[in-house]
Amino acid sequence: MGLGDTLRQQLAANALKRQLDRATDAAATPGVSEAQAAASAQTRSARSRFEVMPQYQQVRLMRELGETLRVESPFFRVHDGIAGATTQIGGRDYVNFANYSYLGFAGDPVIASRAKAAIDRYGTSASASRIVAGERPVHRELERALAAFYETDDCVAFVSGHATNVTVIGSLFGPGDLIVHDALAHNSIVQGAQLSGAKRLSFAHNDWQALDDLLTRVRREYRNVLIAIEGLYSMDGDLPDLERFCEVKERHGAFLLVDEAHSLGVLGATGRGIREHCGVASERVDLWMGTMSKTLAGCGGFIAGCQPLADMLRNLAPGFLYSVGLAPALAEASLAALEALIAQPERVARLRERGHQFLAEARAAGLNVGTSAGYAVVPVIAGSSVKAAQWANALFEEGINVQPIFYPAVEEKAARLRFFICSTHEAEQISRTVAAVARLAAG
Template identity: 45%
Template sequence: MSKFNSLEDHATRRFRLAGKAYLEGGDPFFAPVDTLRREAAASGRRFVSFANYDYLGLSTHPEVKRAAAEALEAQGVGALASRLVGGQRSLHTELEQDISRFLGVESTLVLVSGYLANVTTISHLLGSRDALFIDELSHNSIVSGSKGAVAQTVTFRHNDFDHLDFLLRERRERYRNVLIVVESLYSMDGDVADLERLIELKERHNVWLMVDEAHSVGVLGDTGRGLCEFAGVDPARVDLIVGTLSKSLASCGGFVAAKSAVVEWMRYTLPGFVYSVGLSPVICAAASAALRLAQEESWRVKRLRENAEAFVALAHEAGLDTGPAIGRGVAPILFPDSFETLAASQHLLENGFYVPPIIQIGVPKDQPRLRFFISAAHTREDVKGVIDCLAARAAVAKERPAAAAGAALAP
């Protein structure tokens, strides 16, 4: 008989296996950012965060805060029920219409979580005679959605659409319906999917295509309308667009956009919508205000692009590895091992830059990194400063082995 393990014992063992040893020198996660920022300001020190995906710098915009405050005063905090059984607020419909117009799609449904939007949509669409094809570097919300689906899941190599084409040619006829799911801008690597190629594969193999635009709305395209604008593709050719309100729109929640008939069906059947509370009026108002400002203050998209391109260019000049990042919104800097990544993160924090390490969770174990979210609110001095800080540390690290070797050879 196996020994009984308490839930506490189980959790402790799993935590140790997941890499608790990395925290023994200090926990770089869950930092009280507001406190750190306040303390730095009070002492005249620098504190610049590259850990928050406020891509357009709208999270503290006076008009966003004013819209939230007015909604709070007029309608209170909570949505109070599922929209289906408890009724909805006019703000829900207004936000959905605003997103639809912005993206150039027929209809949109907003949910309380971007993560939930992927999980519930994927698991709801497919049956036992269907298949789901996903990128090997898909976000955990896509993977979780695949695990909740009764359909078969097939994984293709990251952004390798020749491989996807091969798999579809080999297996498409086995299934009734097939859904391809990709991300537009990948949140760990900062690279993008080839939408034109995906559209060609979708139409040739007669399958559905879902694009997760979480990190690309407000980022990709001349006016921030996402991967379709960036690639010059009509959004009507994409079956489903899923996104979030928590990044460029400075709020919280998710959305699913599609043809009107599809969204209307989901309004009455999608579990994550029907059986979950609606968005708070405060959240709706803030997101709507941010979306309006993103269009009125279009310079923010341009400044974000310039900052991100400068970040990647300066990193390359300094000999730092940004992987496949294209210089839009998010970019990693890769390190040889997790402990070096932790040390680099701590070095940045000591010099006024907050960039938590990405190790063990969310990326392959042999590809630890610091992930930088670039914002329109960052200055060129912020961007250059953080690269200079990392480059100086890297130069010192390179000198240490040479110095040690020289000492060992000395008489």
């Protein structure tokens, strides 16, 4: 489907909308016939169907684009077994670069046995919000362990990583405040900022000087200011200069949130994240956010910080107050994974070796890896959504599972394959994969 076809479809959709608007206006006009009224009623009914909504039109156009170009969708493939360096799809084994089990804990037998024991003790669900009747010992054990890990007063665990940013940002800040975030910040940060009602501005990716300039101009106009950045960016695999961002935050009297979803267990000699990598004291960051679905082999999110922050979130954040408590088995799994991370820093070192290997071999092969630093996330820029999909499907035929990233998640010219590297990947698997991508890129 070319641009002209897409434009014609959009014009047709606009024409339909105008037709529906006219029909609705006619239905409200006195003196219309019974047949006209019936037709108007039918039109009103059509307007309440989901298939006429713009969001569905977008999904439909994406499907038609794939059919026209004869590119099979690489999404929603059903995996069997444990997510890791390999996976099984349709009875066939694949090298897997589409999972977040960075240190291999998701399939660890010790962690699994502790989760099973938690099911025997607590059941499969907390069955209530924690403030009402869902509190279990393992919740506080996990939170205390995370607070100690981050060297903070306390920590609050939530049932969803995405919802953690949404509810925390949305409940702490509001009209009269300002939220400034990296231009490539995760959707959850943007959604939380929008929910809050605060003014939202973005700054150029990883550009602390642009942030400094922005706050110099506008800081005085707002009561509270939140700066939101990430420890490791999941699209590009690069990281900010945390020391500089802390200096900007301190100079302008702002709060700083660092999303460590992809940097916990990945950055730093012992996996303590970007603060260890950059040599920055924990207390210089106000909100340490992280997820338990990556390195920590579970599901959910958390905020670690000072005691007043934790007290507010535990008693007022809607995503905590009105949501069921984290499933005890998942809390136990993440607690076990955190303890294993602390006890086994060699996994972090092996992950770093594998990530750097992928990056070095990809560059040597002439592949465009963007700004990746080679820590767990390495993109290969294809240059178009169609090419990214074609490459992903071709690799799948060779027994390599990797997901493409299309527009609008990234700019069309930045469409890519996104490789998640695990400590459990073998050096040979990485070399074979890079060689296969290089053949595709060479045409």
